[in-house]
Amino acid sequence: MEQIPTEQMEAASTLAVVVSSNEPLLLLSEDQKVIAASASFCRAFDIDSRNVTRKHVRELGNGEWDMPNLASLLAATASGSAQIEAYEIDLRRPGQGVRNLIVNARTLDDGDRSRVRVLMAVNDVTEARAEARMKDELVRRNAILLQEVQHRVANSLQIIASVLMQSARRVQSEEVRGHLRNAHSRVMSIAALQRQLSTTKSGPVDLRAYLTQLAQSLGASMIEDPDKLSISVNVDDSTVGPDVSVSLGLIVTELVINALKHAFPDQPSGVILIDYHAAGDDWTLSVTDNGIGMPEGKDAPKAGLGTGIVEALSKNLLGEIEVSNAGPGTAVTIRHRENANSKNMLSDAV
Amino acid sequence: MRNGKAVVLIVEDEMLIRMGAIDLVLSAGYEALDARDADEAIRILEARLDIDLVFTDVQMPGTMDGIKLANYIRGRWPPVRLLVASGNAILEESSLPAGSRFFAKPYDDHAITDAMALLLAEAS
Numbered sequence: 209m210e211q212i213p214t215e216q217m218e219a220a221s222t223l224a225v226v227v228s229s230n231e232p233l234l235l236l237s238e239d240q241k242v243i244a245a246s247a248s249f250c251r252a253f254d255i256d257s258r259n260v261t262r263k264h265v266r267e268l269g270n271g272e273w274d275m276p277n278l279a280s281l282l283a284a285t286a287s288g289s290a291q292i293e294a295y296e297i298d299l300r301r302p303g304q305g306v307r308n309l310i311v312n313a314r315t316l317d318d319g320d321r322s323r324v325r326v327l328m329a330v331n332d333v334t335e336a337r338a339e340a341r342m343k344d345e346l347v348r349r350n351a352i353l354l355q356e357v358q359h360r361v362a363n364s365l366q367i368i369a370s371v372l373m374q375s376a377r378r379v380q381s382e383e384v385r386g387h388l389r390n391a392h393s394r395v396m397s398i399a400a401l402q403r404q405l406s407t408t409k410s411g412p413v414d415l416r417a418y419l420t421q422l423a424q425s426l427g428a429s430m431i432e433d434p435d436k437l438s439i440s441v442n443v444d445d446s447t448v449g450p451d452v453s454v455s456l457g458l459i460v461t462e463l464v465i466n467a468l469k470h471a472f473p474d475q476p477s478g479v480i481l482i483d484y485h486a487a488g489d490d491w492t493l494s495v496t497d498n499g500i501g502m503p504e505g506k507d508a509p510k511a512g513l514g515t516g517i518v519e520a521l522s523k524n525l526l527g528e529i530e531v532s533n534a535g536p537g538t539a540v541t542i543r544h545r546e547n548a549n550s551k552n553m554l555s556d557a558v
Numbered sequence: 559m560r561n562g563k564a565v566v567l568i569v570e571d572e573m574l575i576r577m578g579a580i581d582l583v584l585s586a587g588y589e590a591l592d593a594r595d596a597d598e599a600i601r602i603l604e605a606r607l608d609i610d611l612v613f614t615d616v617q618m619p620g621t622m623d624g625i626k627l628a629n630y631i632r633g634r635w636p637p638v639r640l641l642v643a644s645g646n647a648i649l650e651e652s653s654l655p656a657g658s659r660f661f662a663k664p665y666d667d668h669a670i671t672d673a674m675a676l677l678l679a680e681a682s
Contacts, residue, residue: 258636355646359617362645366664370578373667377585399664406646428666 217241220444222318231329235316238286238324240265240279250454253299278311285313286324308334352375366398387432390465390514396425397461399456415456419443419482422457424454428466436477439464443484446491455521456484456493462514463495463540471499471537478537489546493527500536518542560589560608563677568592569599569614569627579613586671595620596627600618603631609638610678613670616644630660639677641670 218235223244224237232249234242235462242263265282267275274331278297285289292313299307310333316325333548349399369392404418423439431437458483467480481496518540522529528541559565570576571594583590591609593617594615597618600642603609612631628640632655640658643665654660657680659673 250605299619359645362663366643366645367572367574367578369664370575374578375582377581394667396664403662425666428669520603 210497212541226327231331234265234328234330236265236282236326236328238326240282240286240326240444242268243325247331252330254301255510264342270301272299281311282328284325285315286326288315293327303328305334307332308337310311358402361402362399362406365395365402367396369399377469386469393426393429393465394458394461396429397457398454400425401450402455404453405450413450413453415446415448415453415484416443418453418457419460422460423464426461430465430468437472437480439466439482441482442488443482446484446486452525455525459493459518459521460495460541462518466514466540467495467497467499469503473500488524489544491544492541494539494541496534496537496539498534501533501536502531502538559610563587563589564610565589565591565606565608566674567599567602567609567612567664568598569594569596569612569618571595571615575615582667582670583613583674586674588674594618596622596624596630599627599631603635603638609635612637612640613641613643613674613675616642616646628658629655631655641673641677643670645678672673 222235223337223429226233226244226246229246230248231246232252233246234249235244237243242260245260246254247254247257250260253269260268266279275297275318280294281290281292285292292311295311295313297309297311298311301307311328311329312331313326316327317326372388372395376385376392379385379388400422401413401418402420404413407461420441420443423441427434427439431439464482466482471480472478478498481494483492483494483496485492519529522542525542526543527544530541530543532539532541563657566588568576568579568583568590570579570592576592576594580590588611591602591606593602596614599612599614599622603612610670612628614624614627618624622630624642628642631640631652640655641661642654642658643661643663645663659677661669661673
């Protein structure tokens, strides 16, 4: 180490602490000349540790530390008018990539007010910054990808819906038209969920919002005169996973289609109520109409595809179906009881 | 209007959806024209002066998407009514010209024909 002029004599221990610091450190005089540089500083920034002392900061290396903003901040720090806290600078060296540095500097308070010492710590955060940028970029790309997928799904559902409705408009048979419209409603039911999922971030589905949207979609496509027939929704604040919500949505779709088809043949006015309530892990879903009620015995309609779908999905959700007379009209209720289920439902199902 | 029928121009790049939309417009009693992208739509709008309503998709190949097209039409042919449909459920309605209607895909046919009837009633 070179001879330090007497006016800048430092305690050997101070110098030793600075030189051995793991964090890149510079101990500077008031006029920004290096009193000591840590070995870690010299290593990190390719500076020859043998002749670093007494150099001005702007002379370090090949002059890459000659930054007006740094000099001004160090001067302010030395004069006591400011402290450098986490100031970001870019270190540019010819033939090397830009390094992002975080600089902290403060005066050294050693009780000697006649001499000012500035301690400057430099952290190289280039890698951390690059990592953060990459993460941001990944998040951004993911969001774009997700939006693209949702867009494609919506477009595909639109193709299916368009083809079904075109066929429905063309066929002569009223019965076939009914089947095509039902198929269209089933597609729209899944589309309503898709929309609900794309507007919420992820995770649980808000059942009230979803079933309300579903009811609107079913009403728009199935009800000719909304003044006479309406679908109302009474759902608590429950949220469910996407898998469960798609099953509940399809069950509701089938039950509403069924009610519209059978409950109001001669009296084309009425209300269909979709109701869902949960208490703990138990829940009850019901679709009730105030129509003519279910014919019994020989007149009972043959179970169709809709009934099959409702039964299969209810079983999947470990729910029990009950069809009852709502006087007037019909109520179909699916109950899930967490305790009862595991045994009873499984033995029934076999 | 042409022979007392409102004229609707459908702009949609996906063939099956375009066919469905044409069928829908015809079934509602309007005359239907169709284009695959914004450039073709503008050529048709330049060639005919009887178009009352443009029903456009948003994501399309070509120089303009449906939002740019809607804004361009509002600037150049102000009386033409606008109906926009997109697969992106969340679309900034503010990016659409005032008075235009937006529907998320898949749209319901009745909702579209109802909206068309309302827009065309405003126009006349």
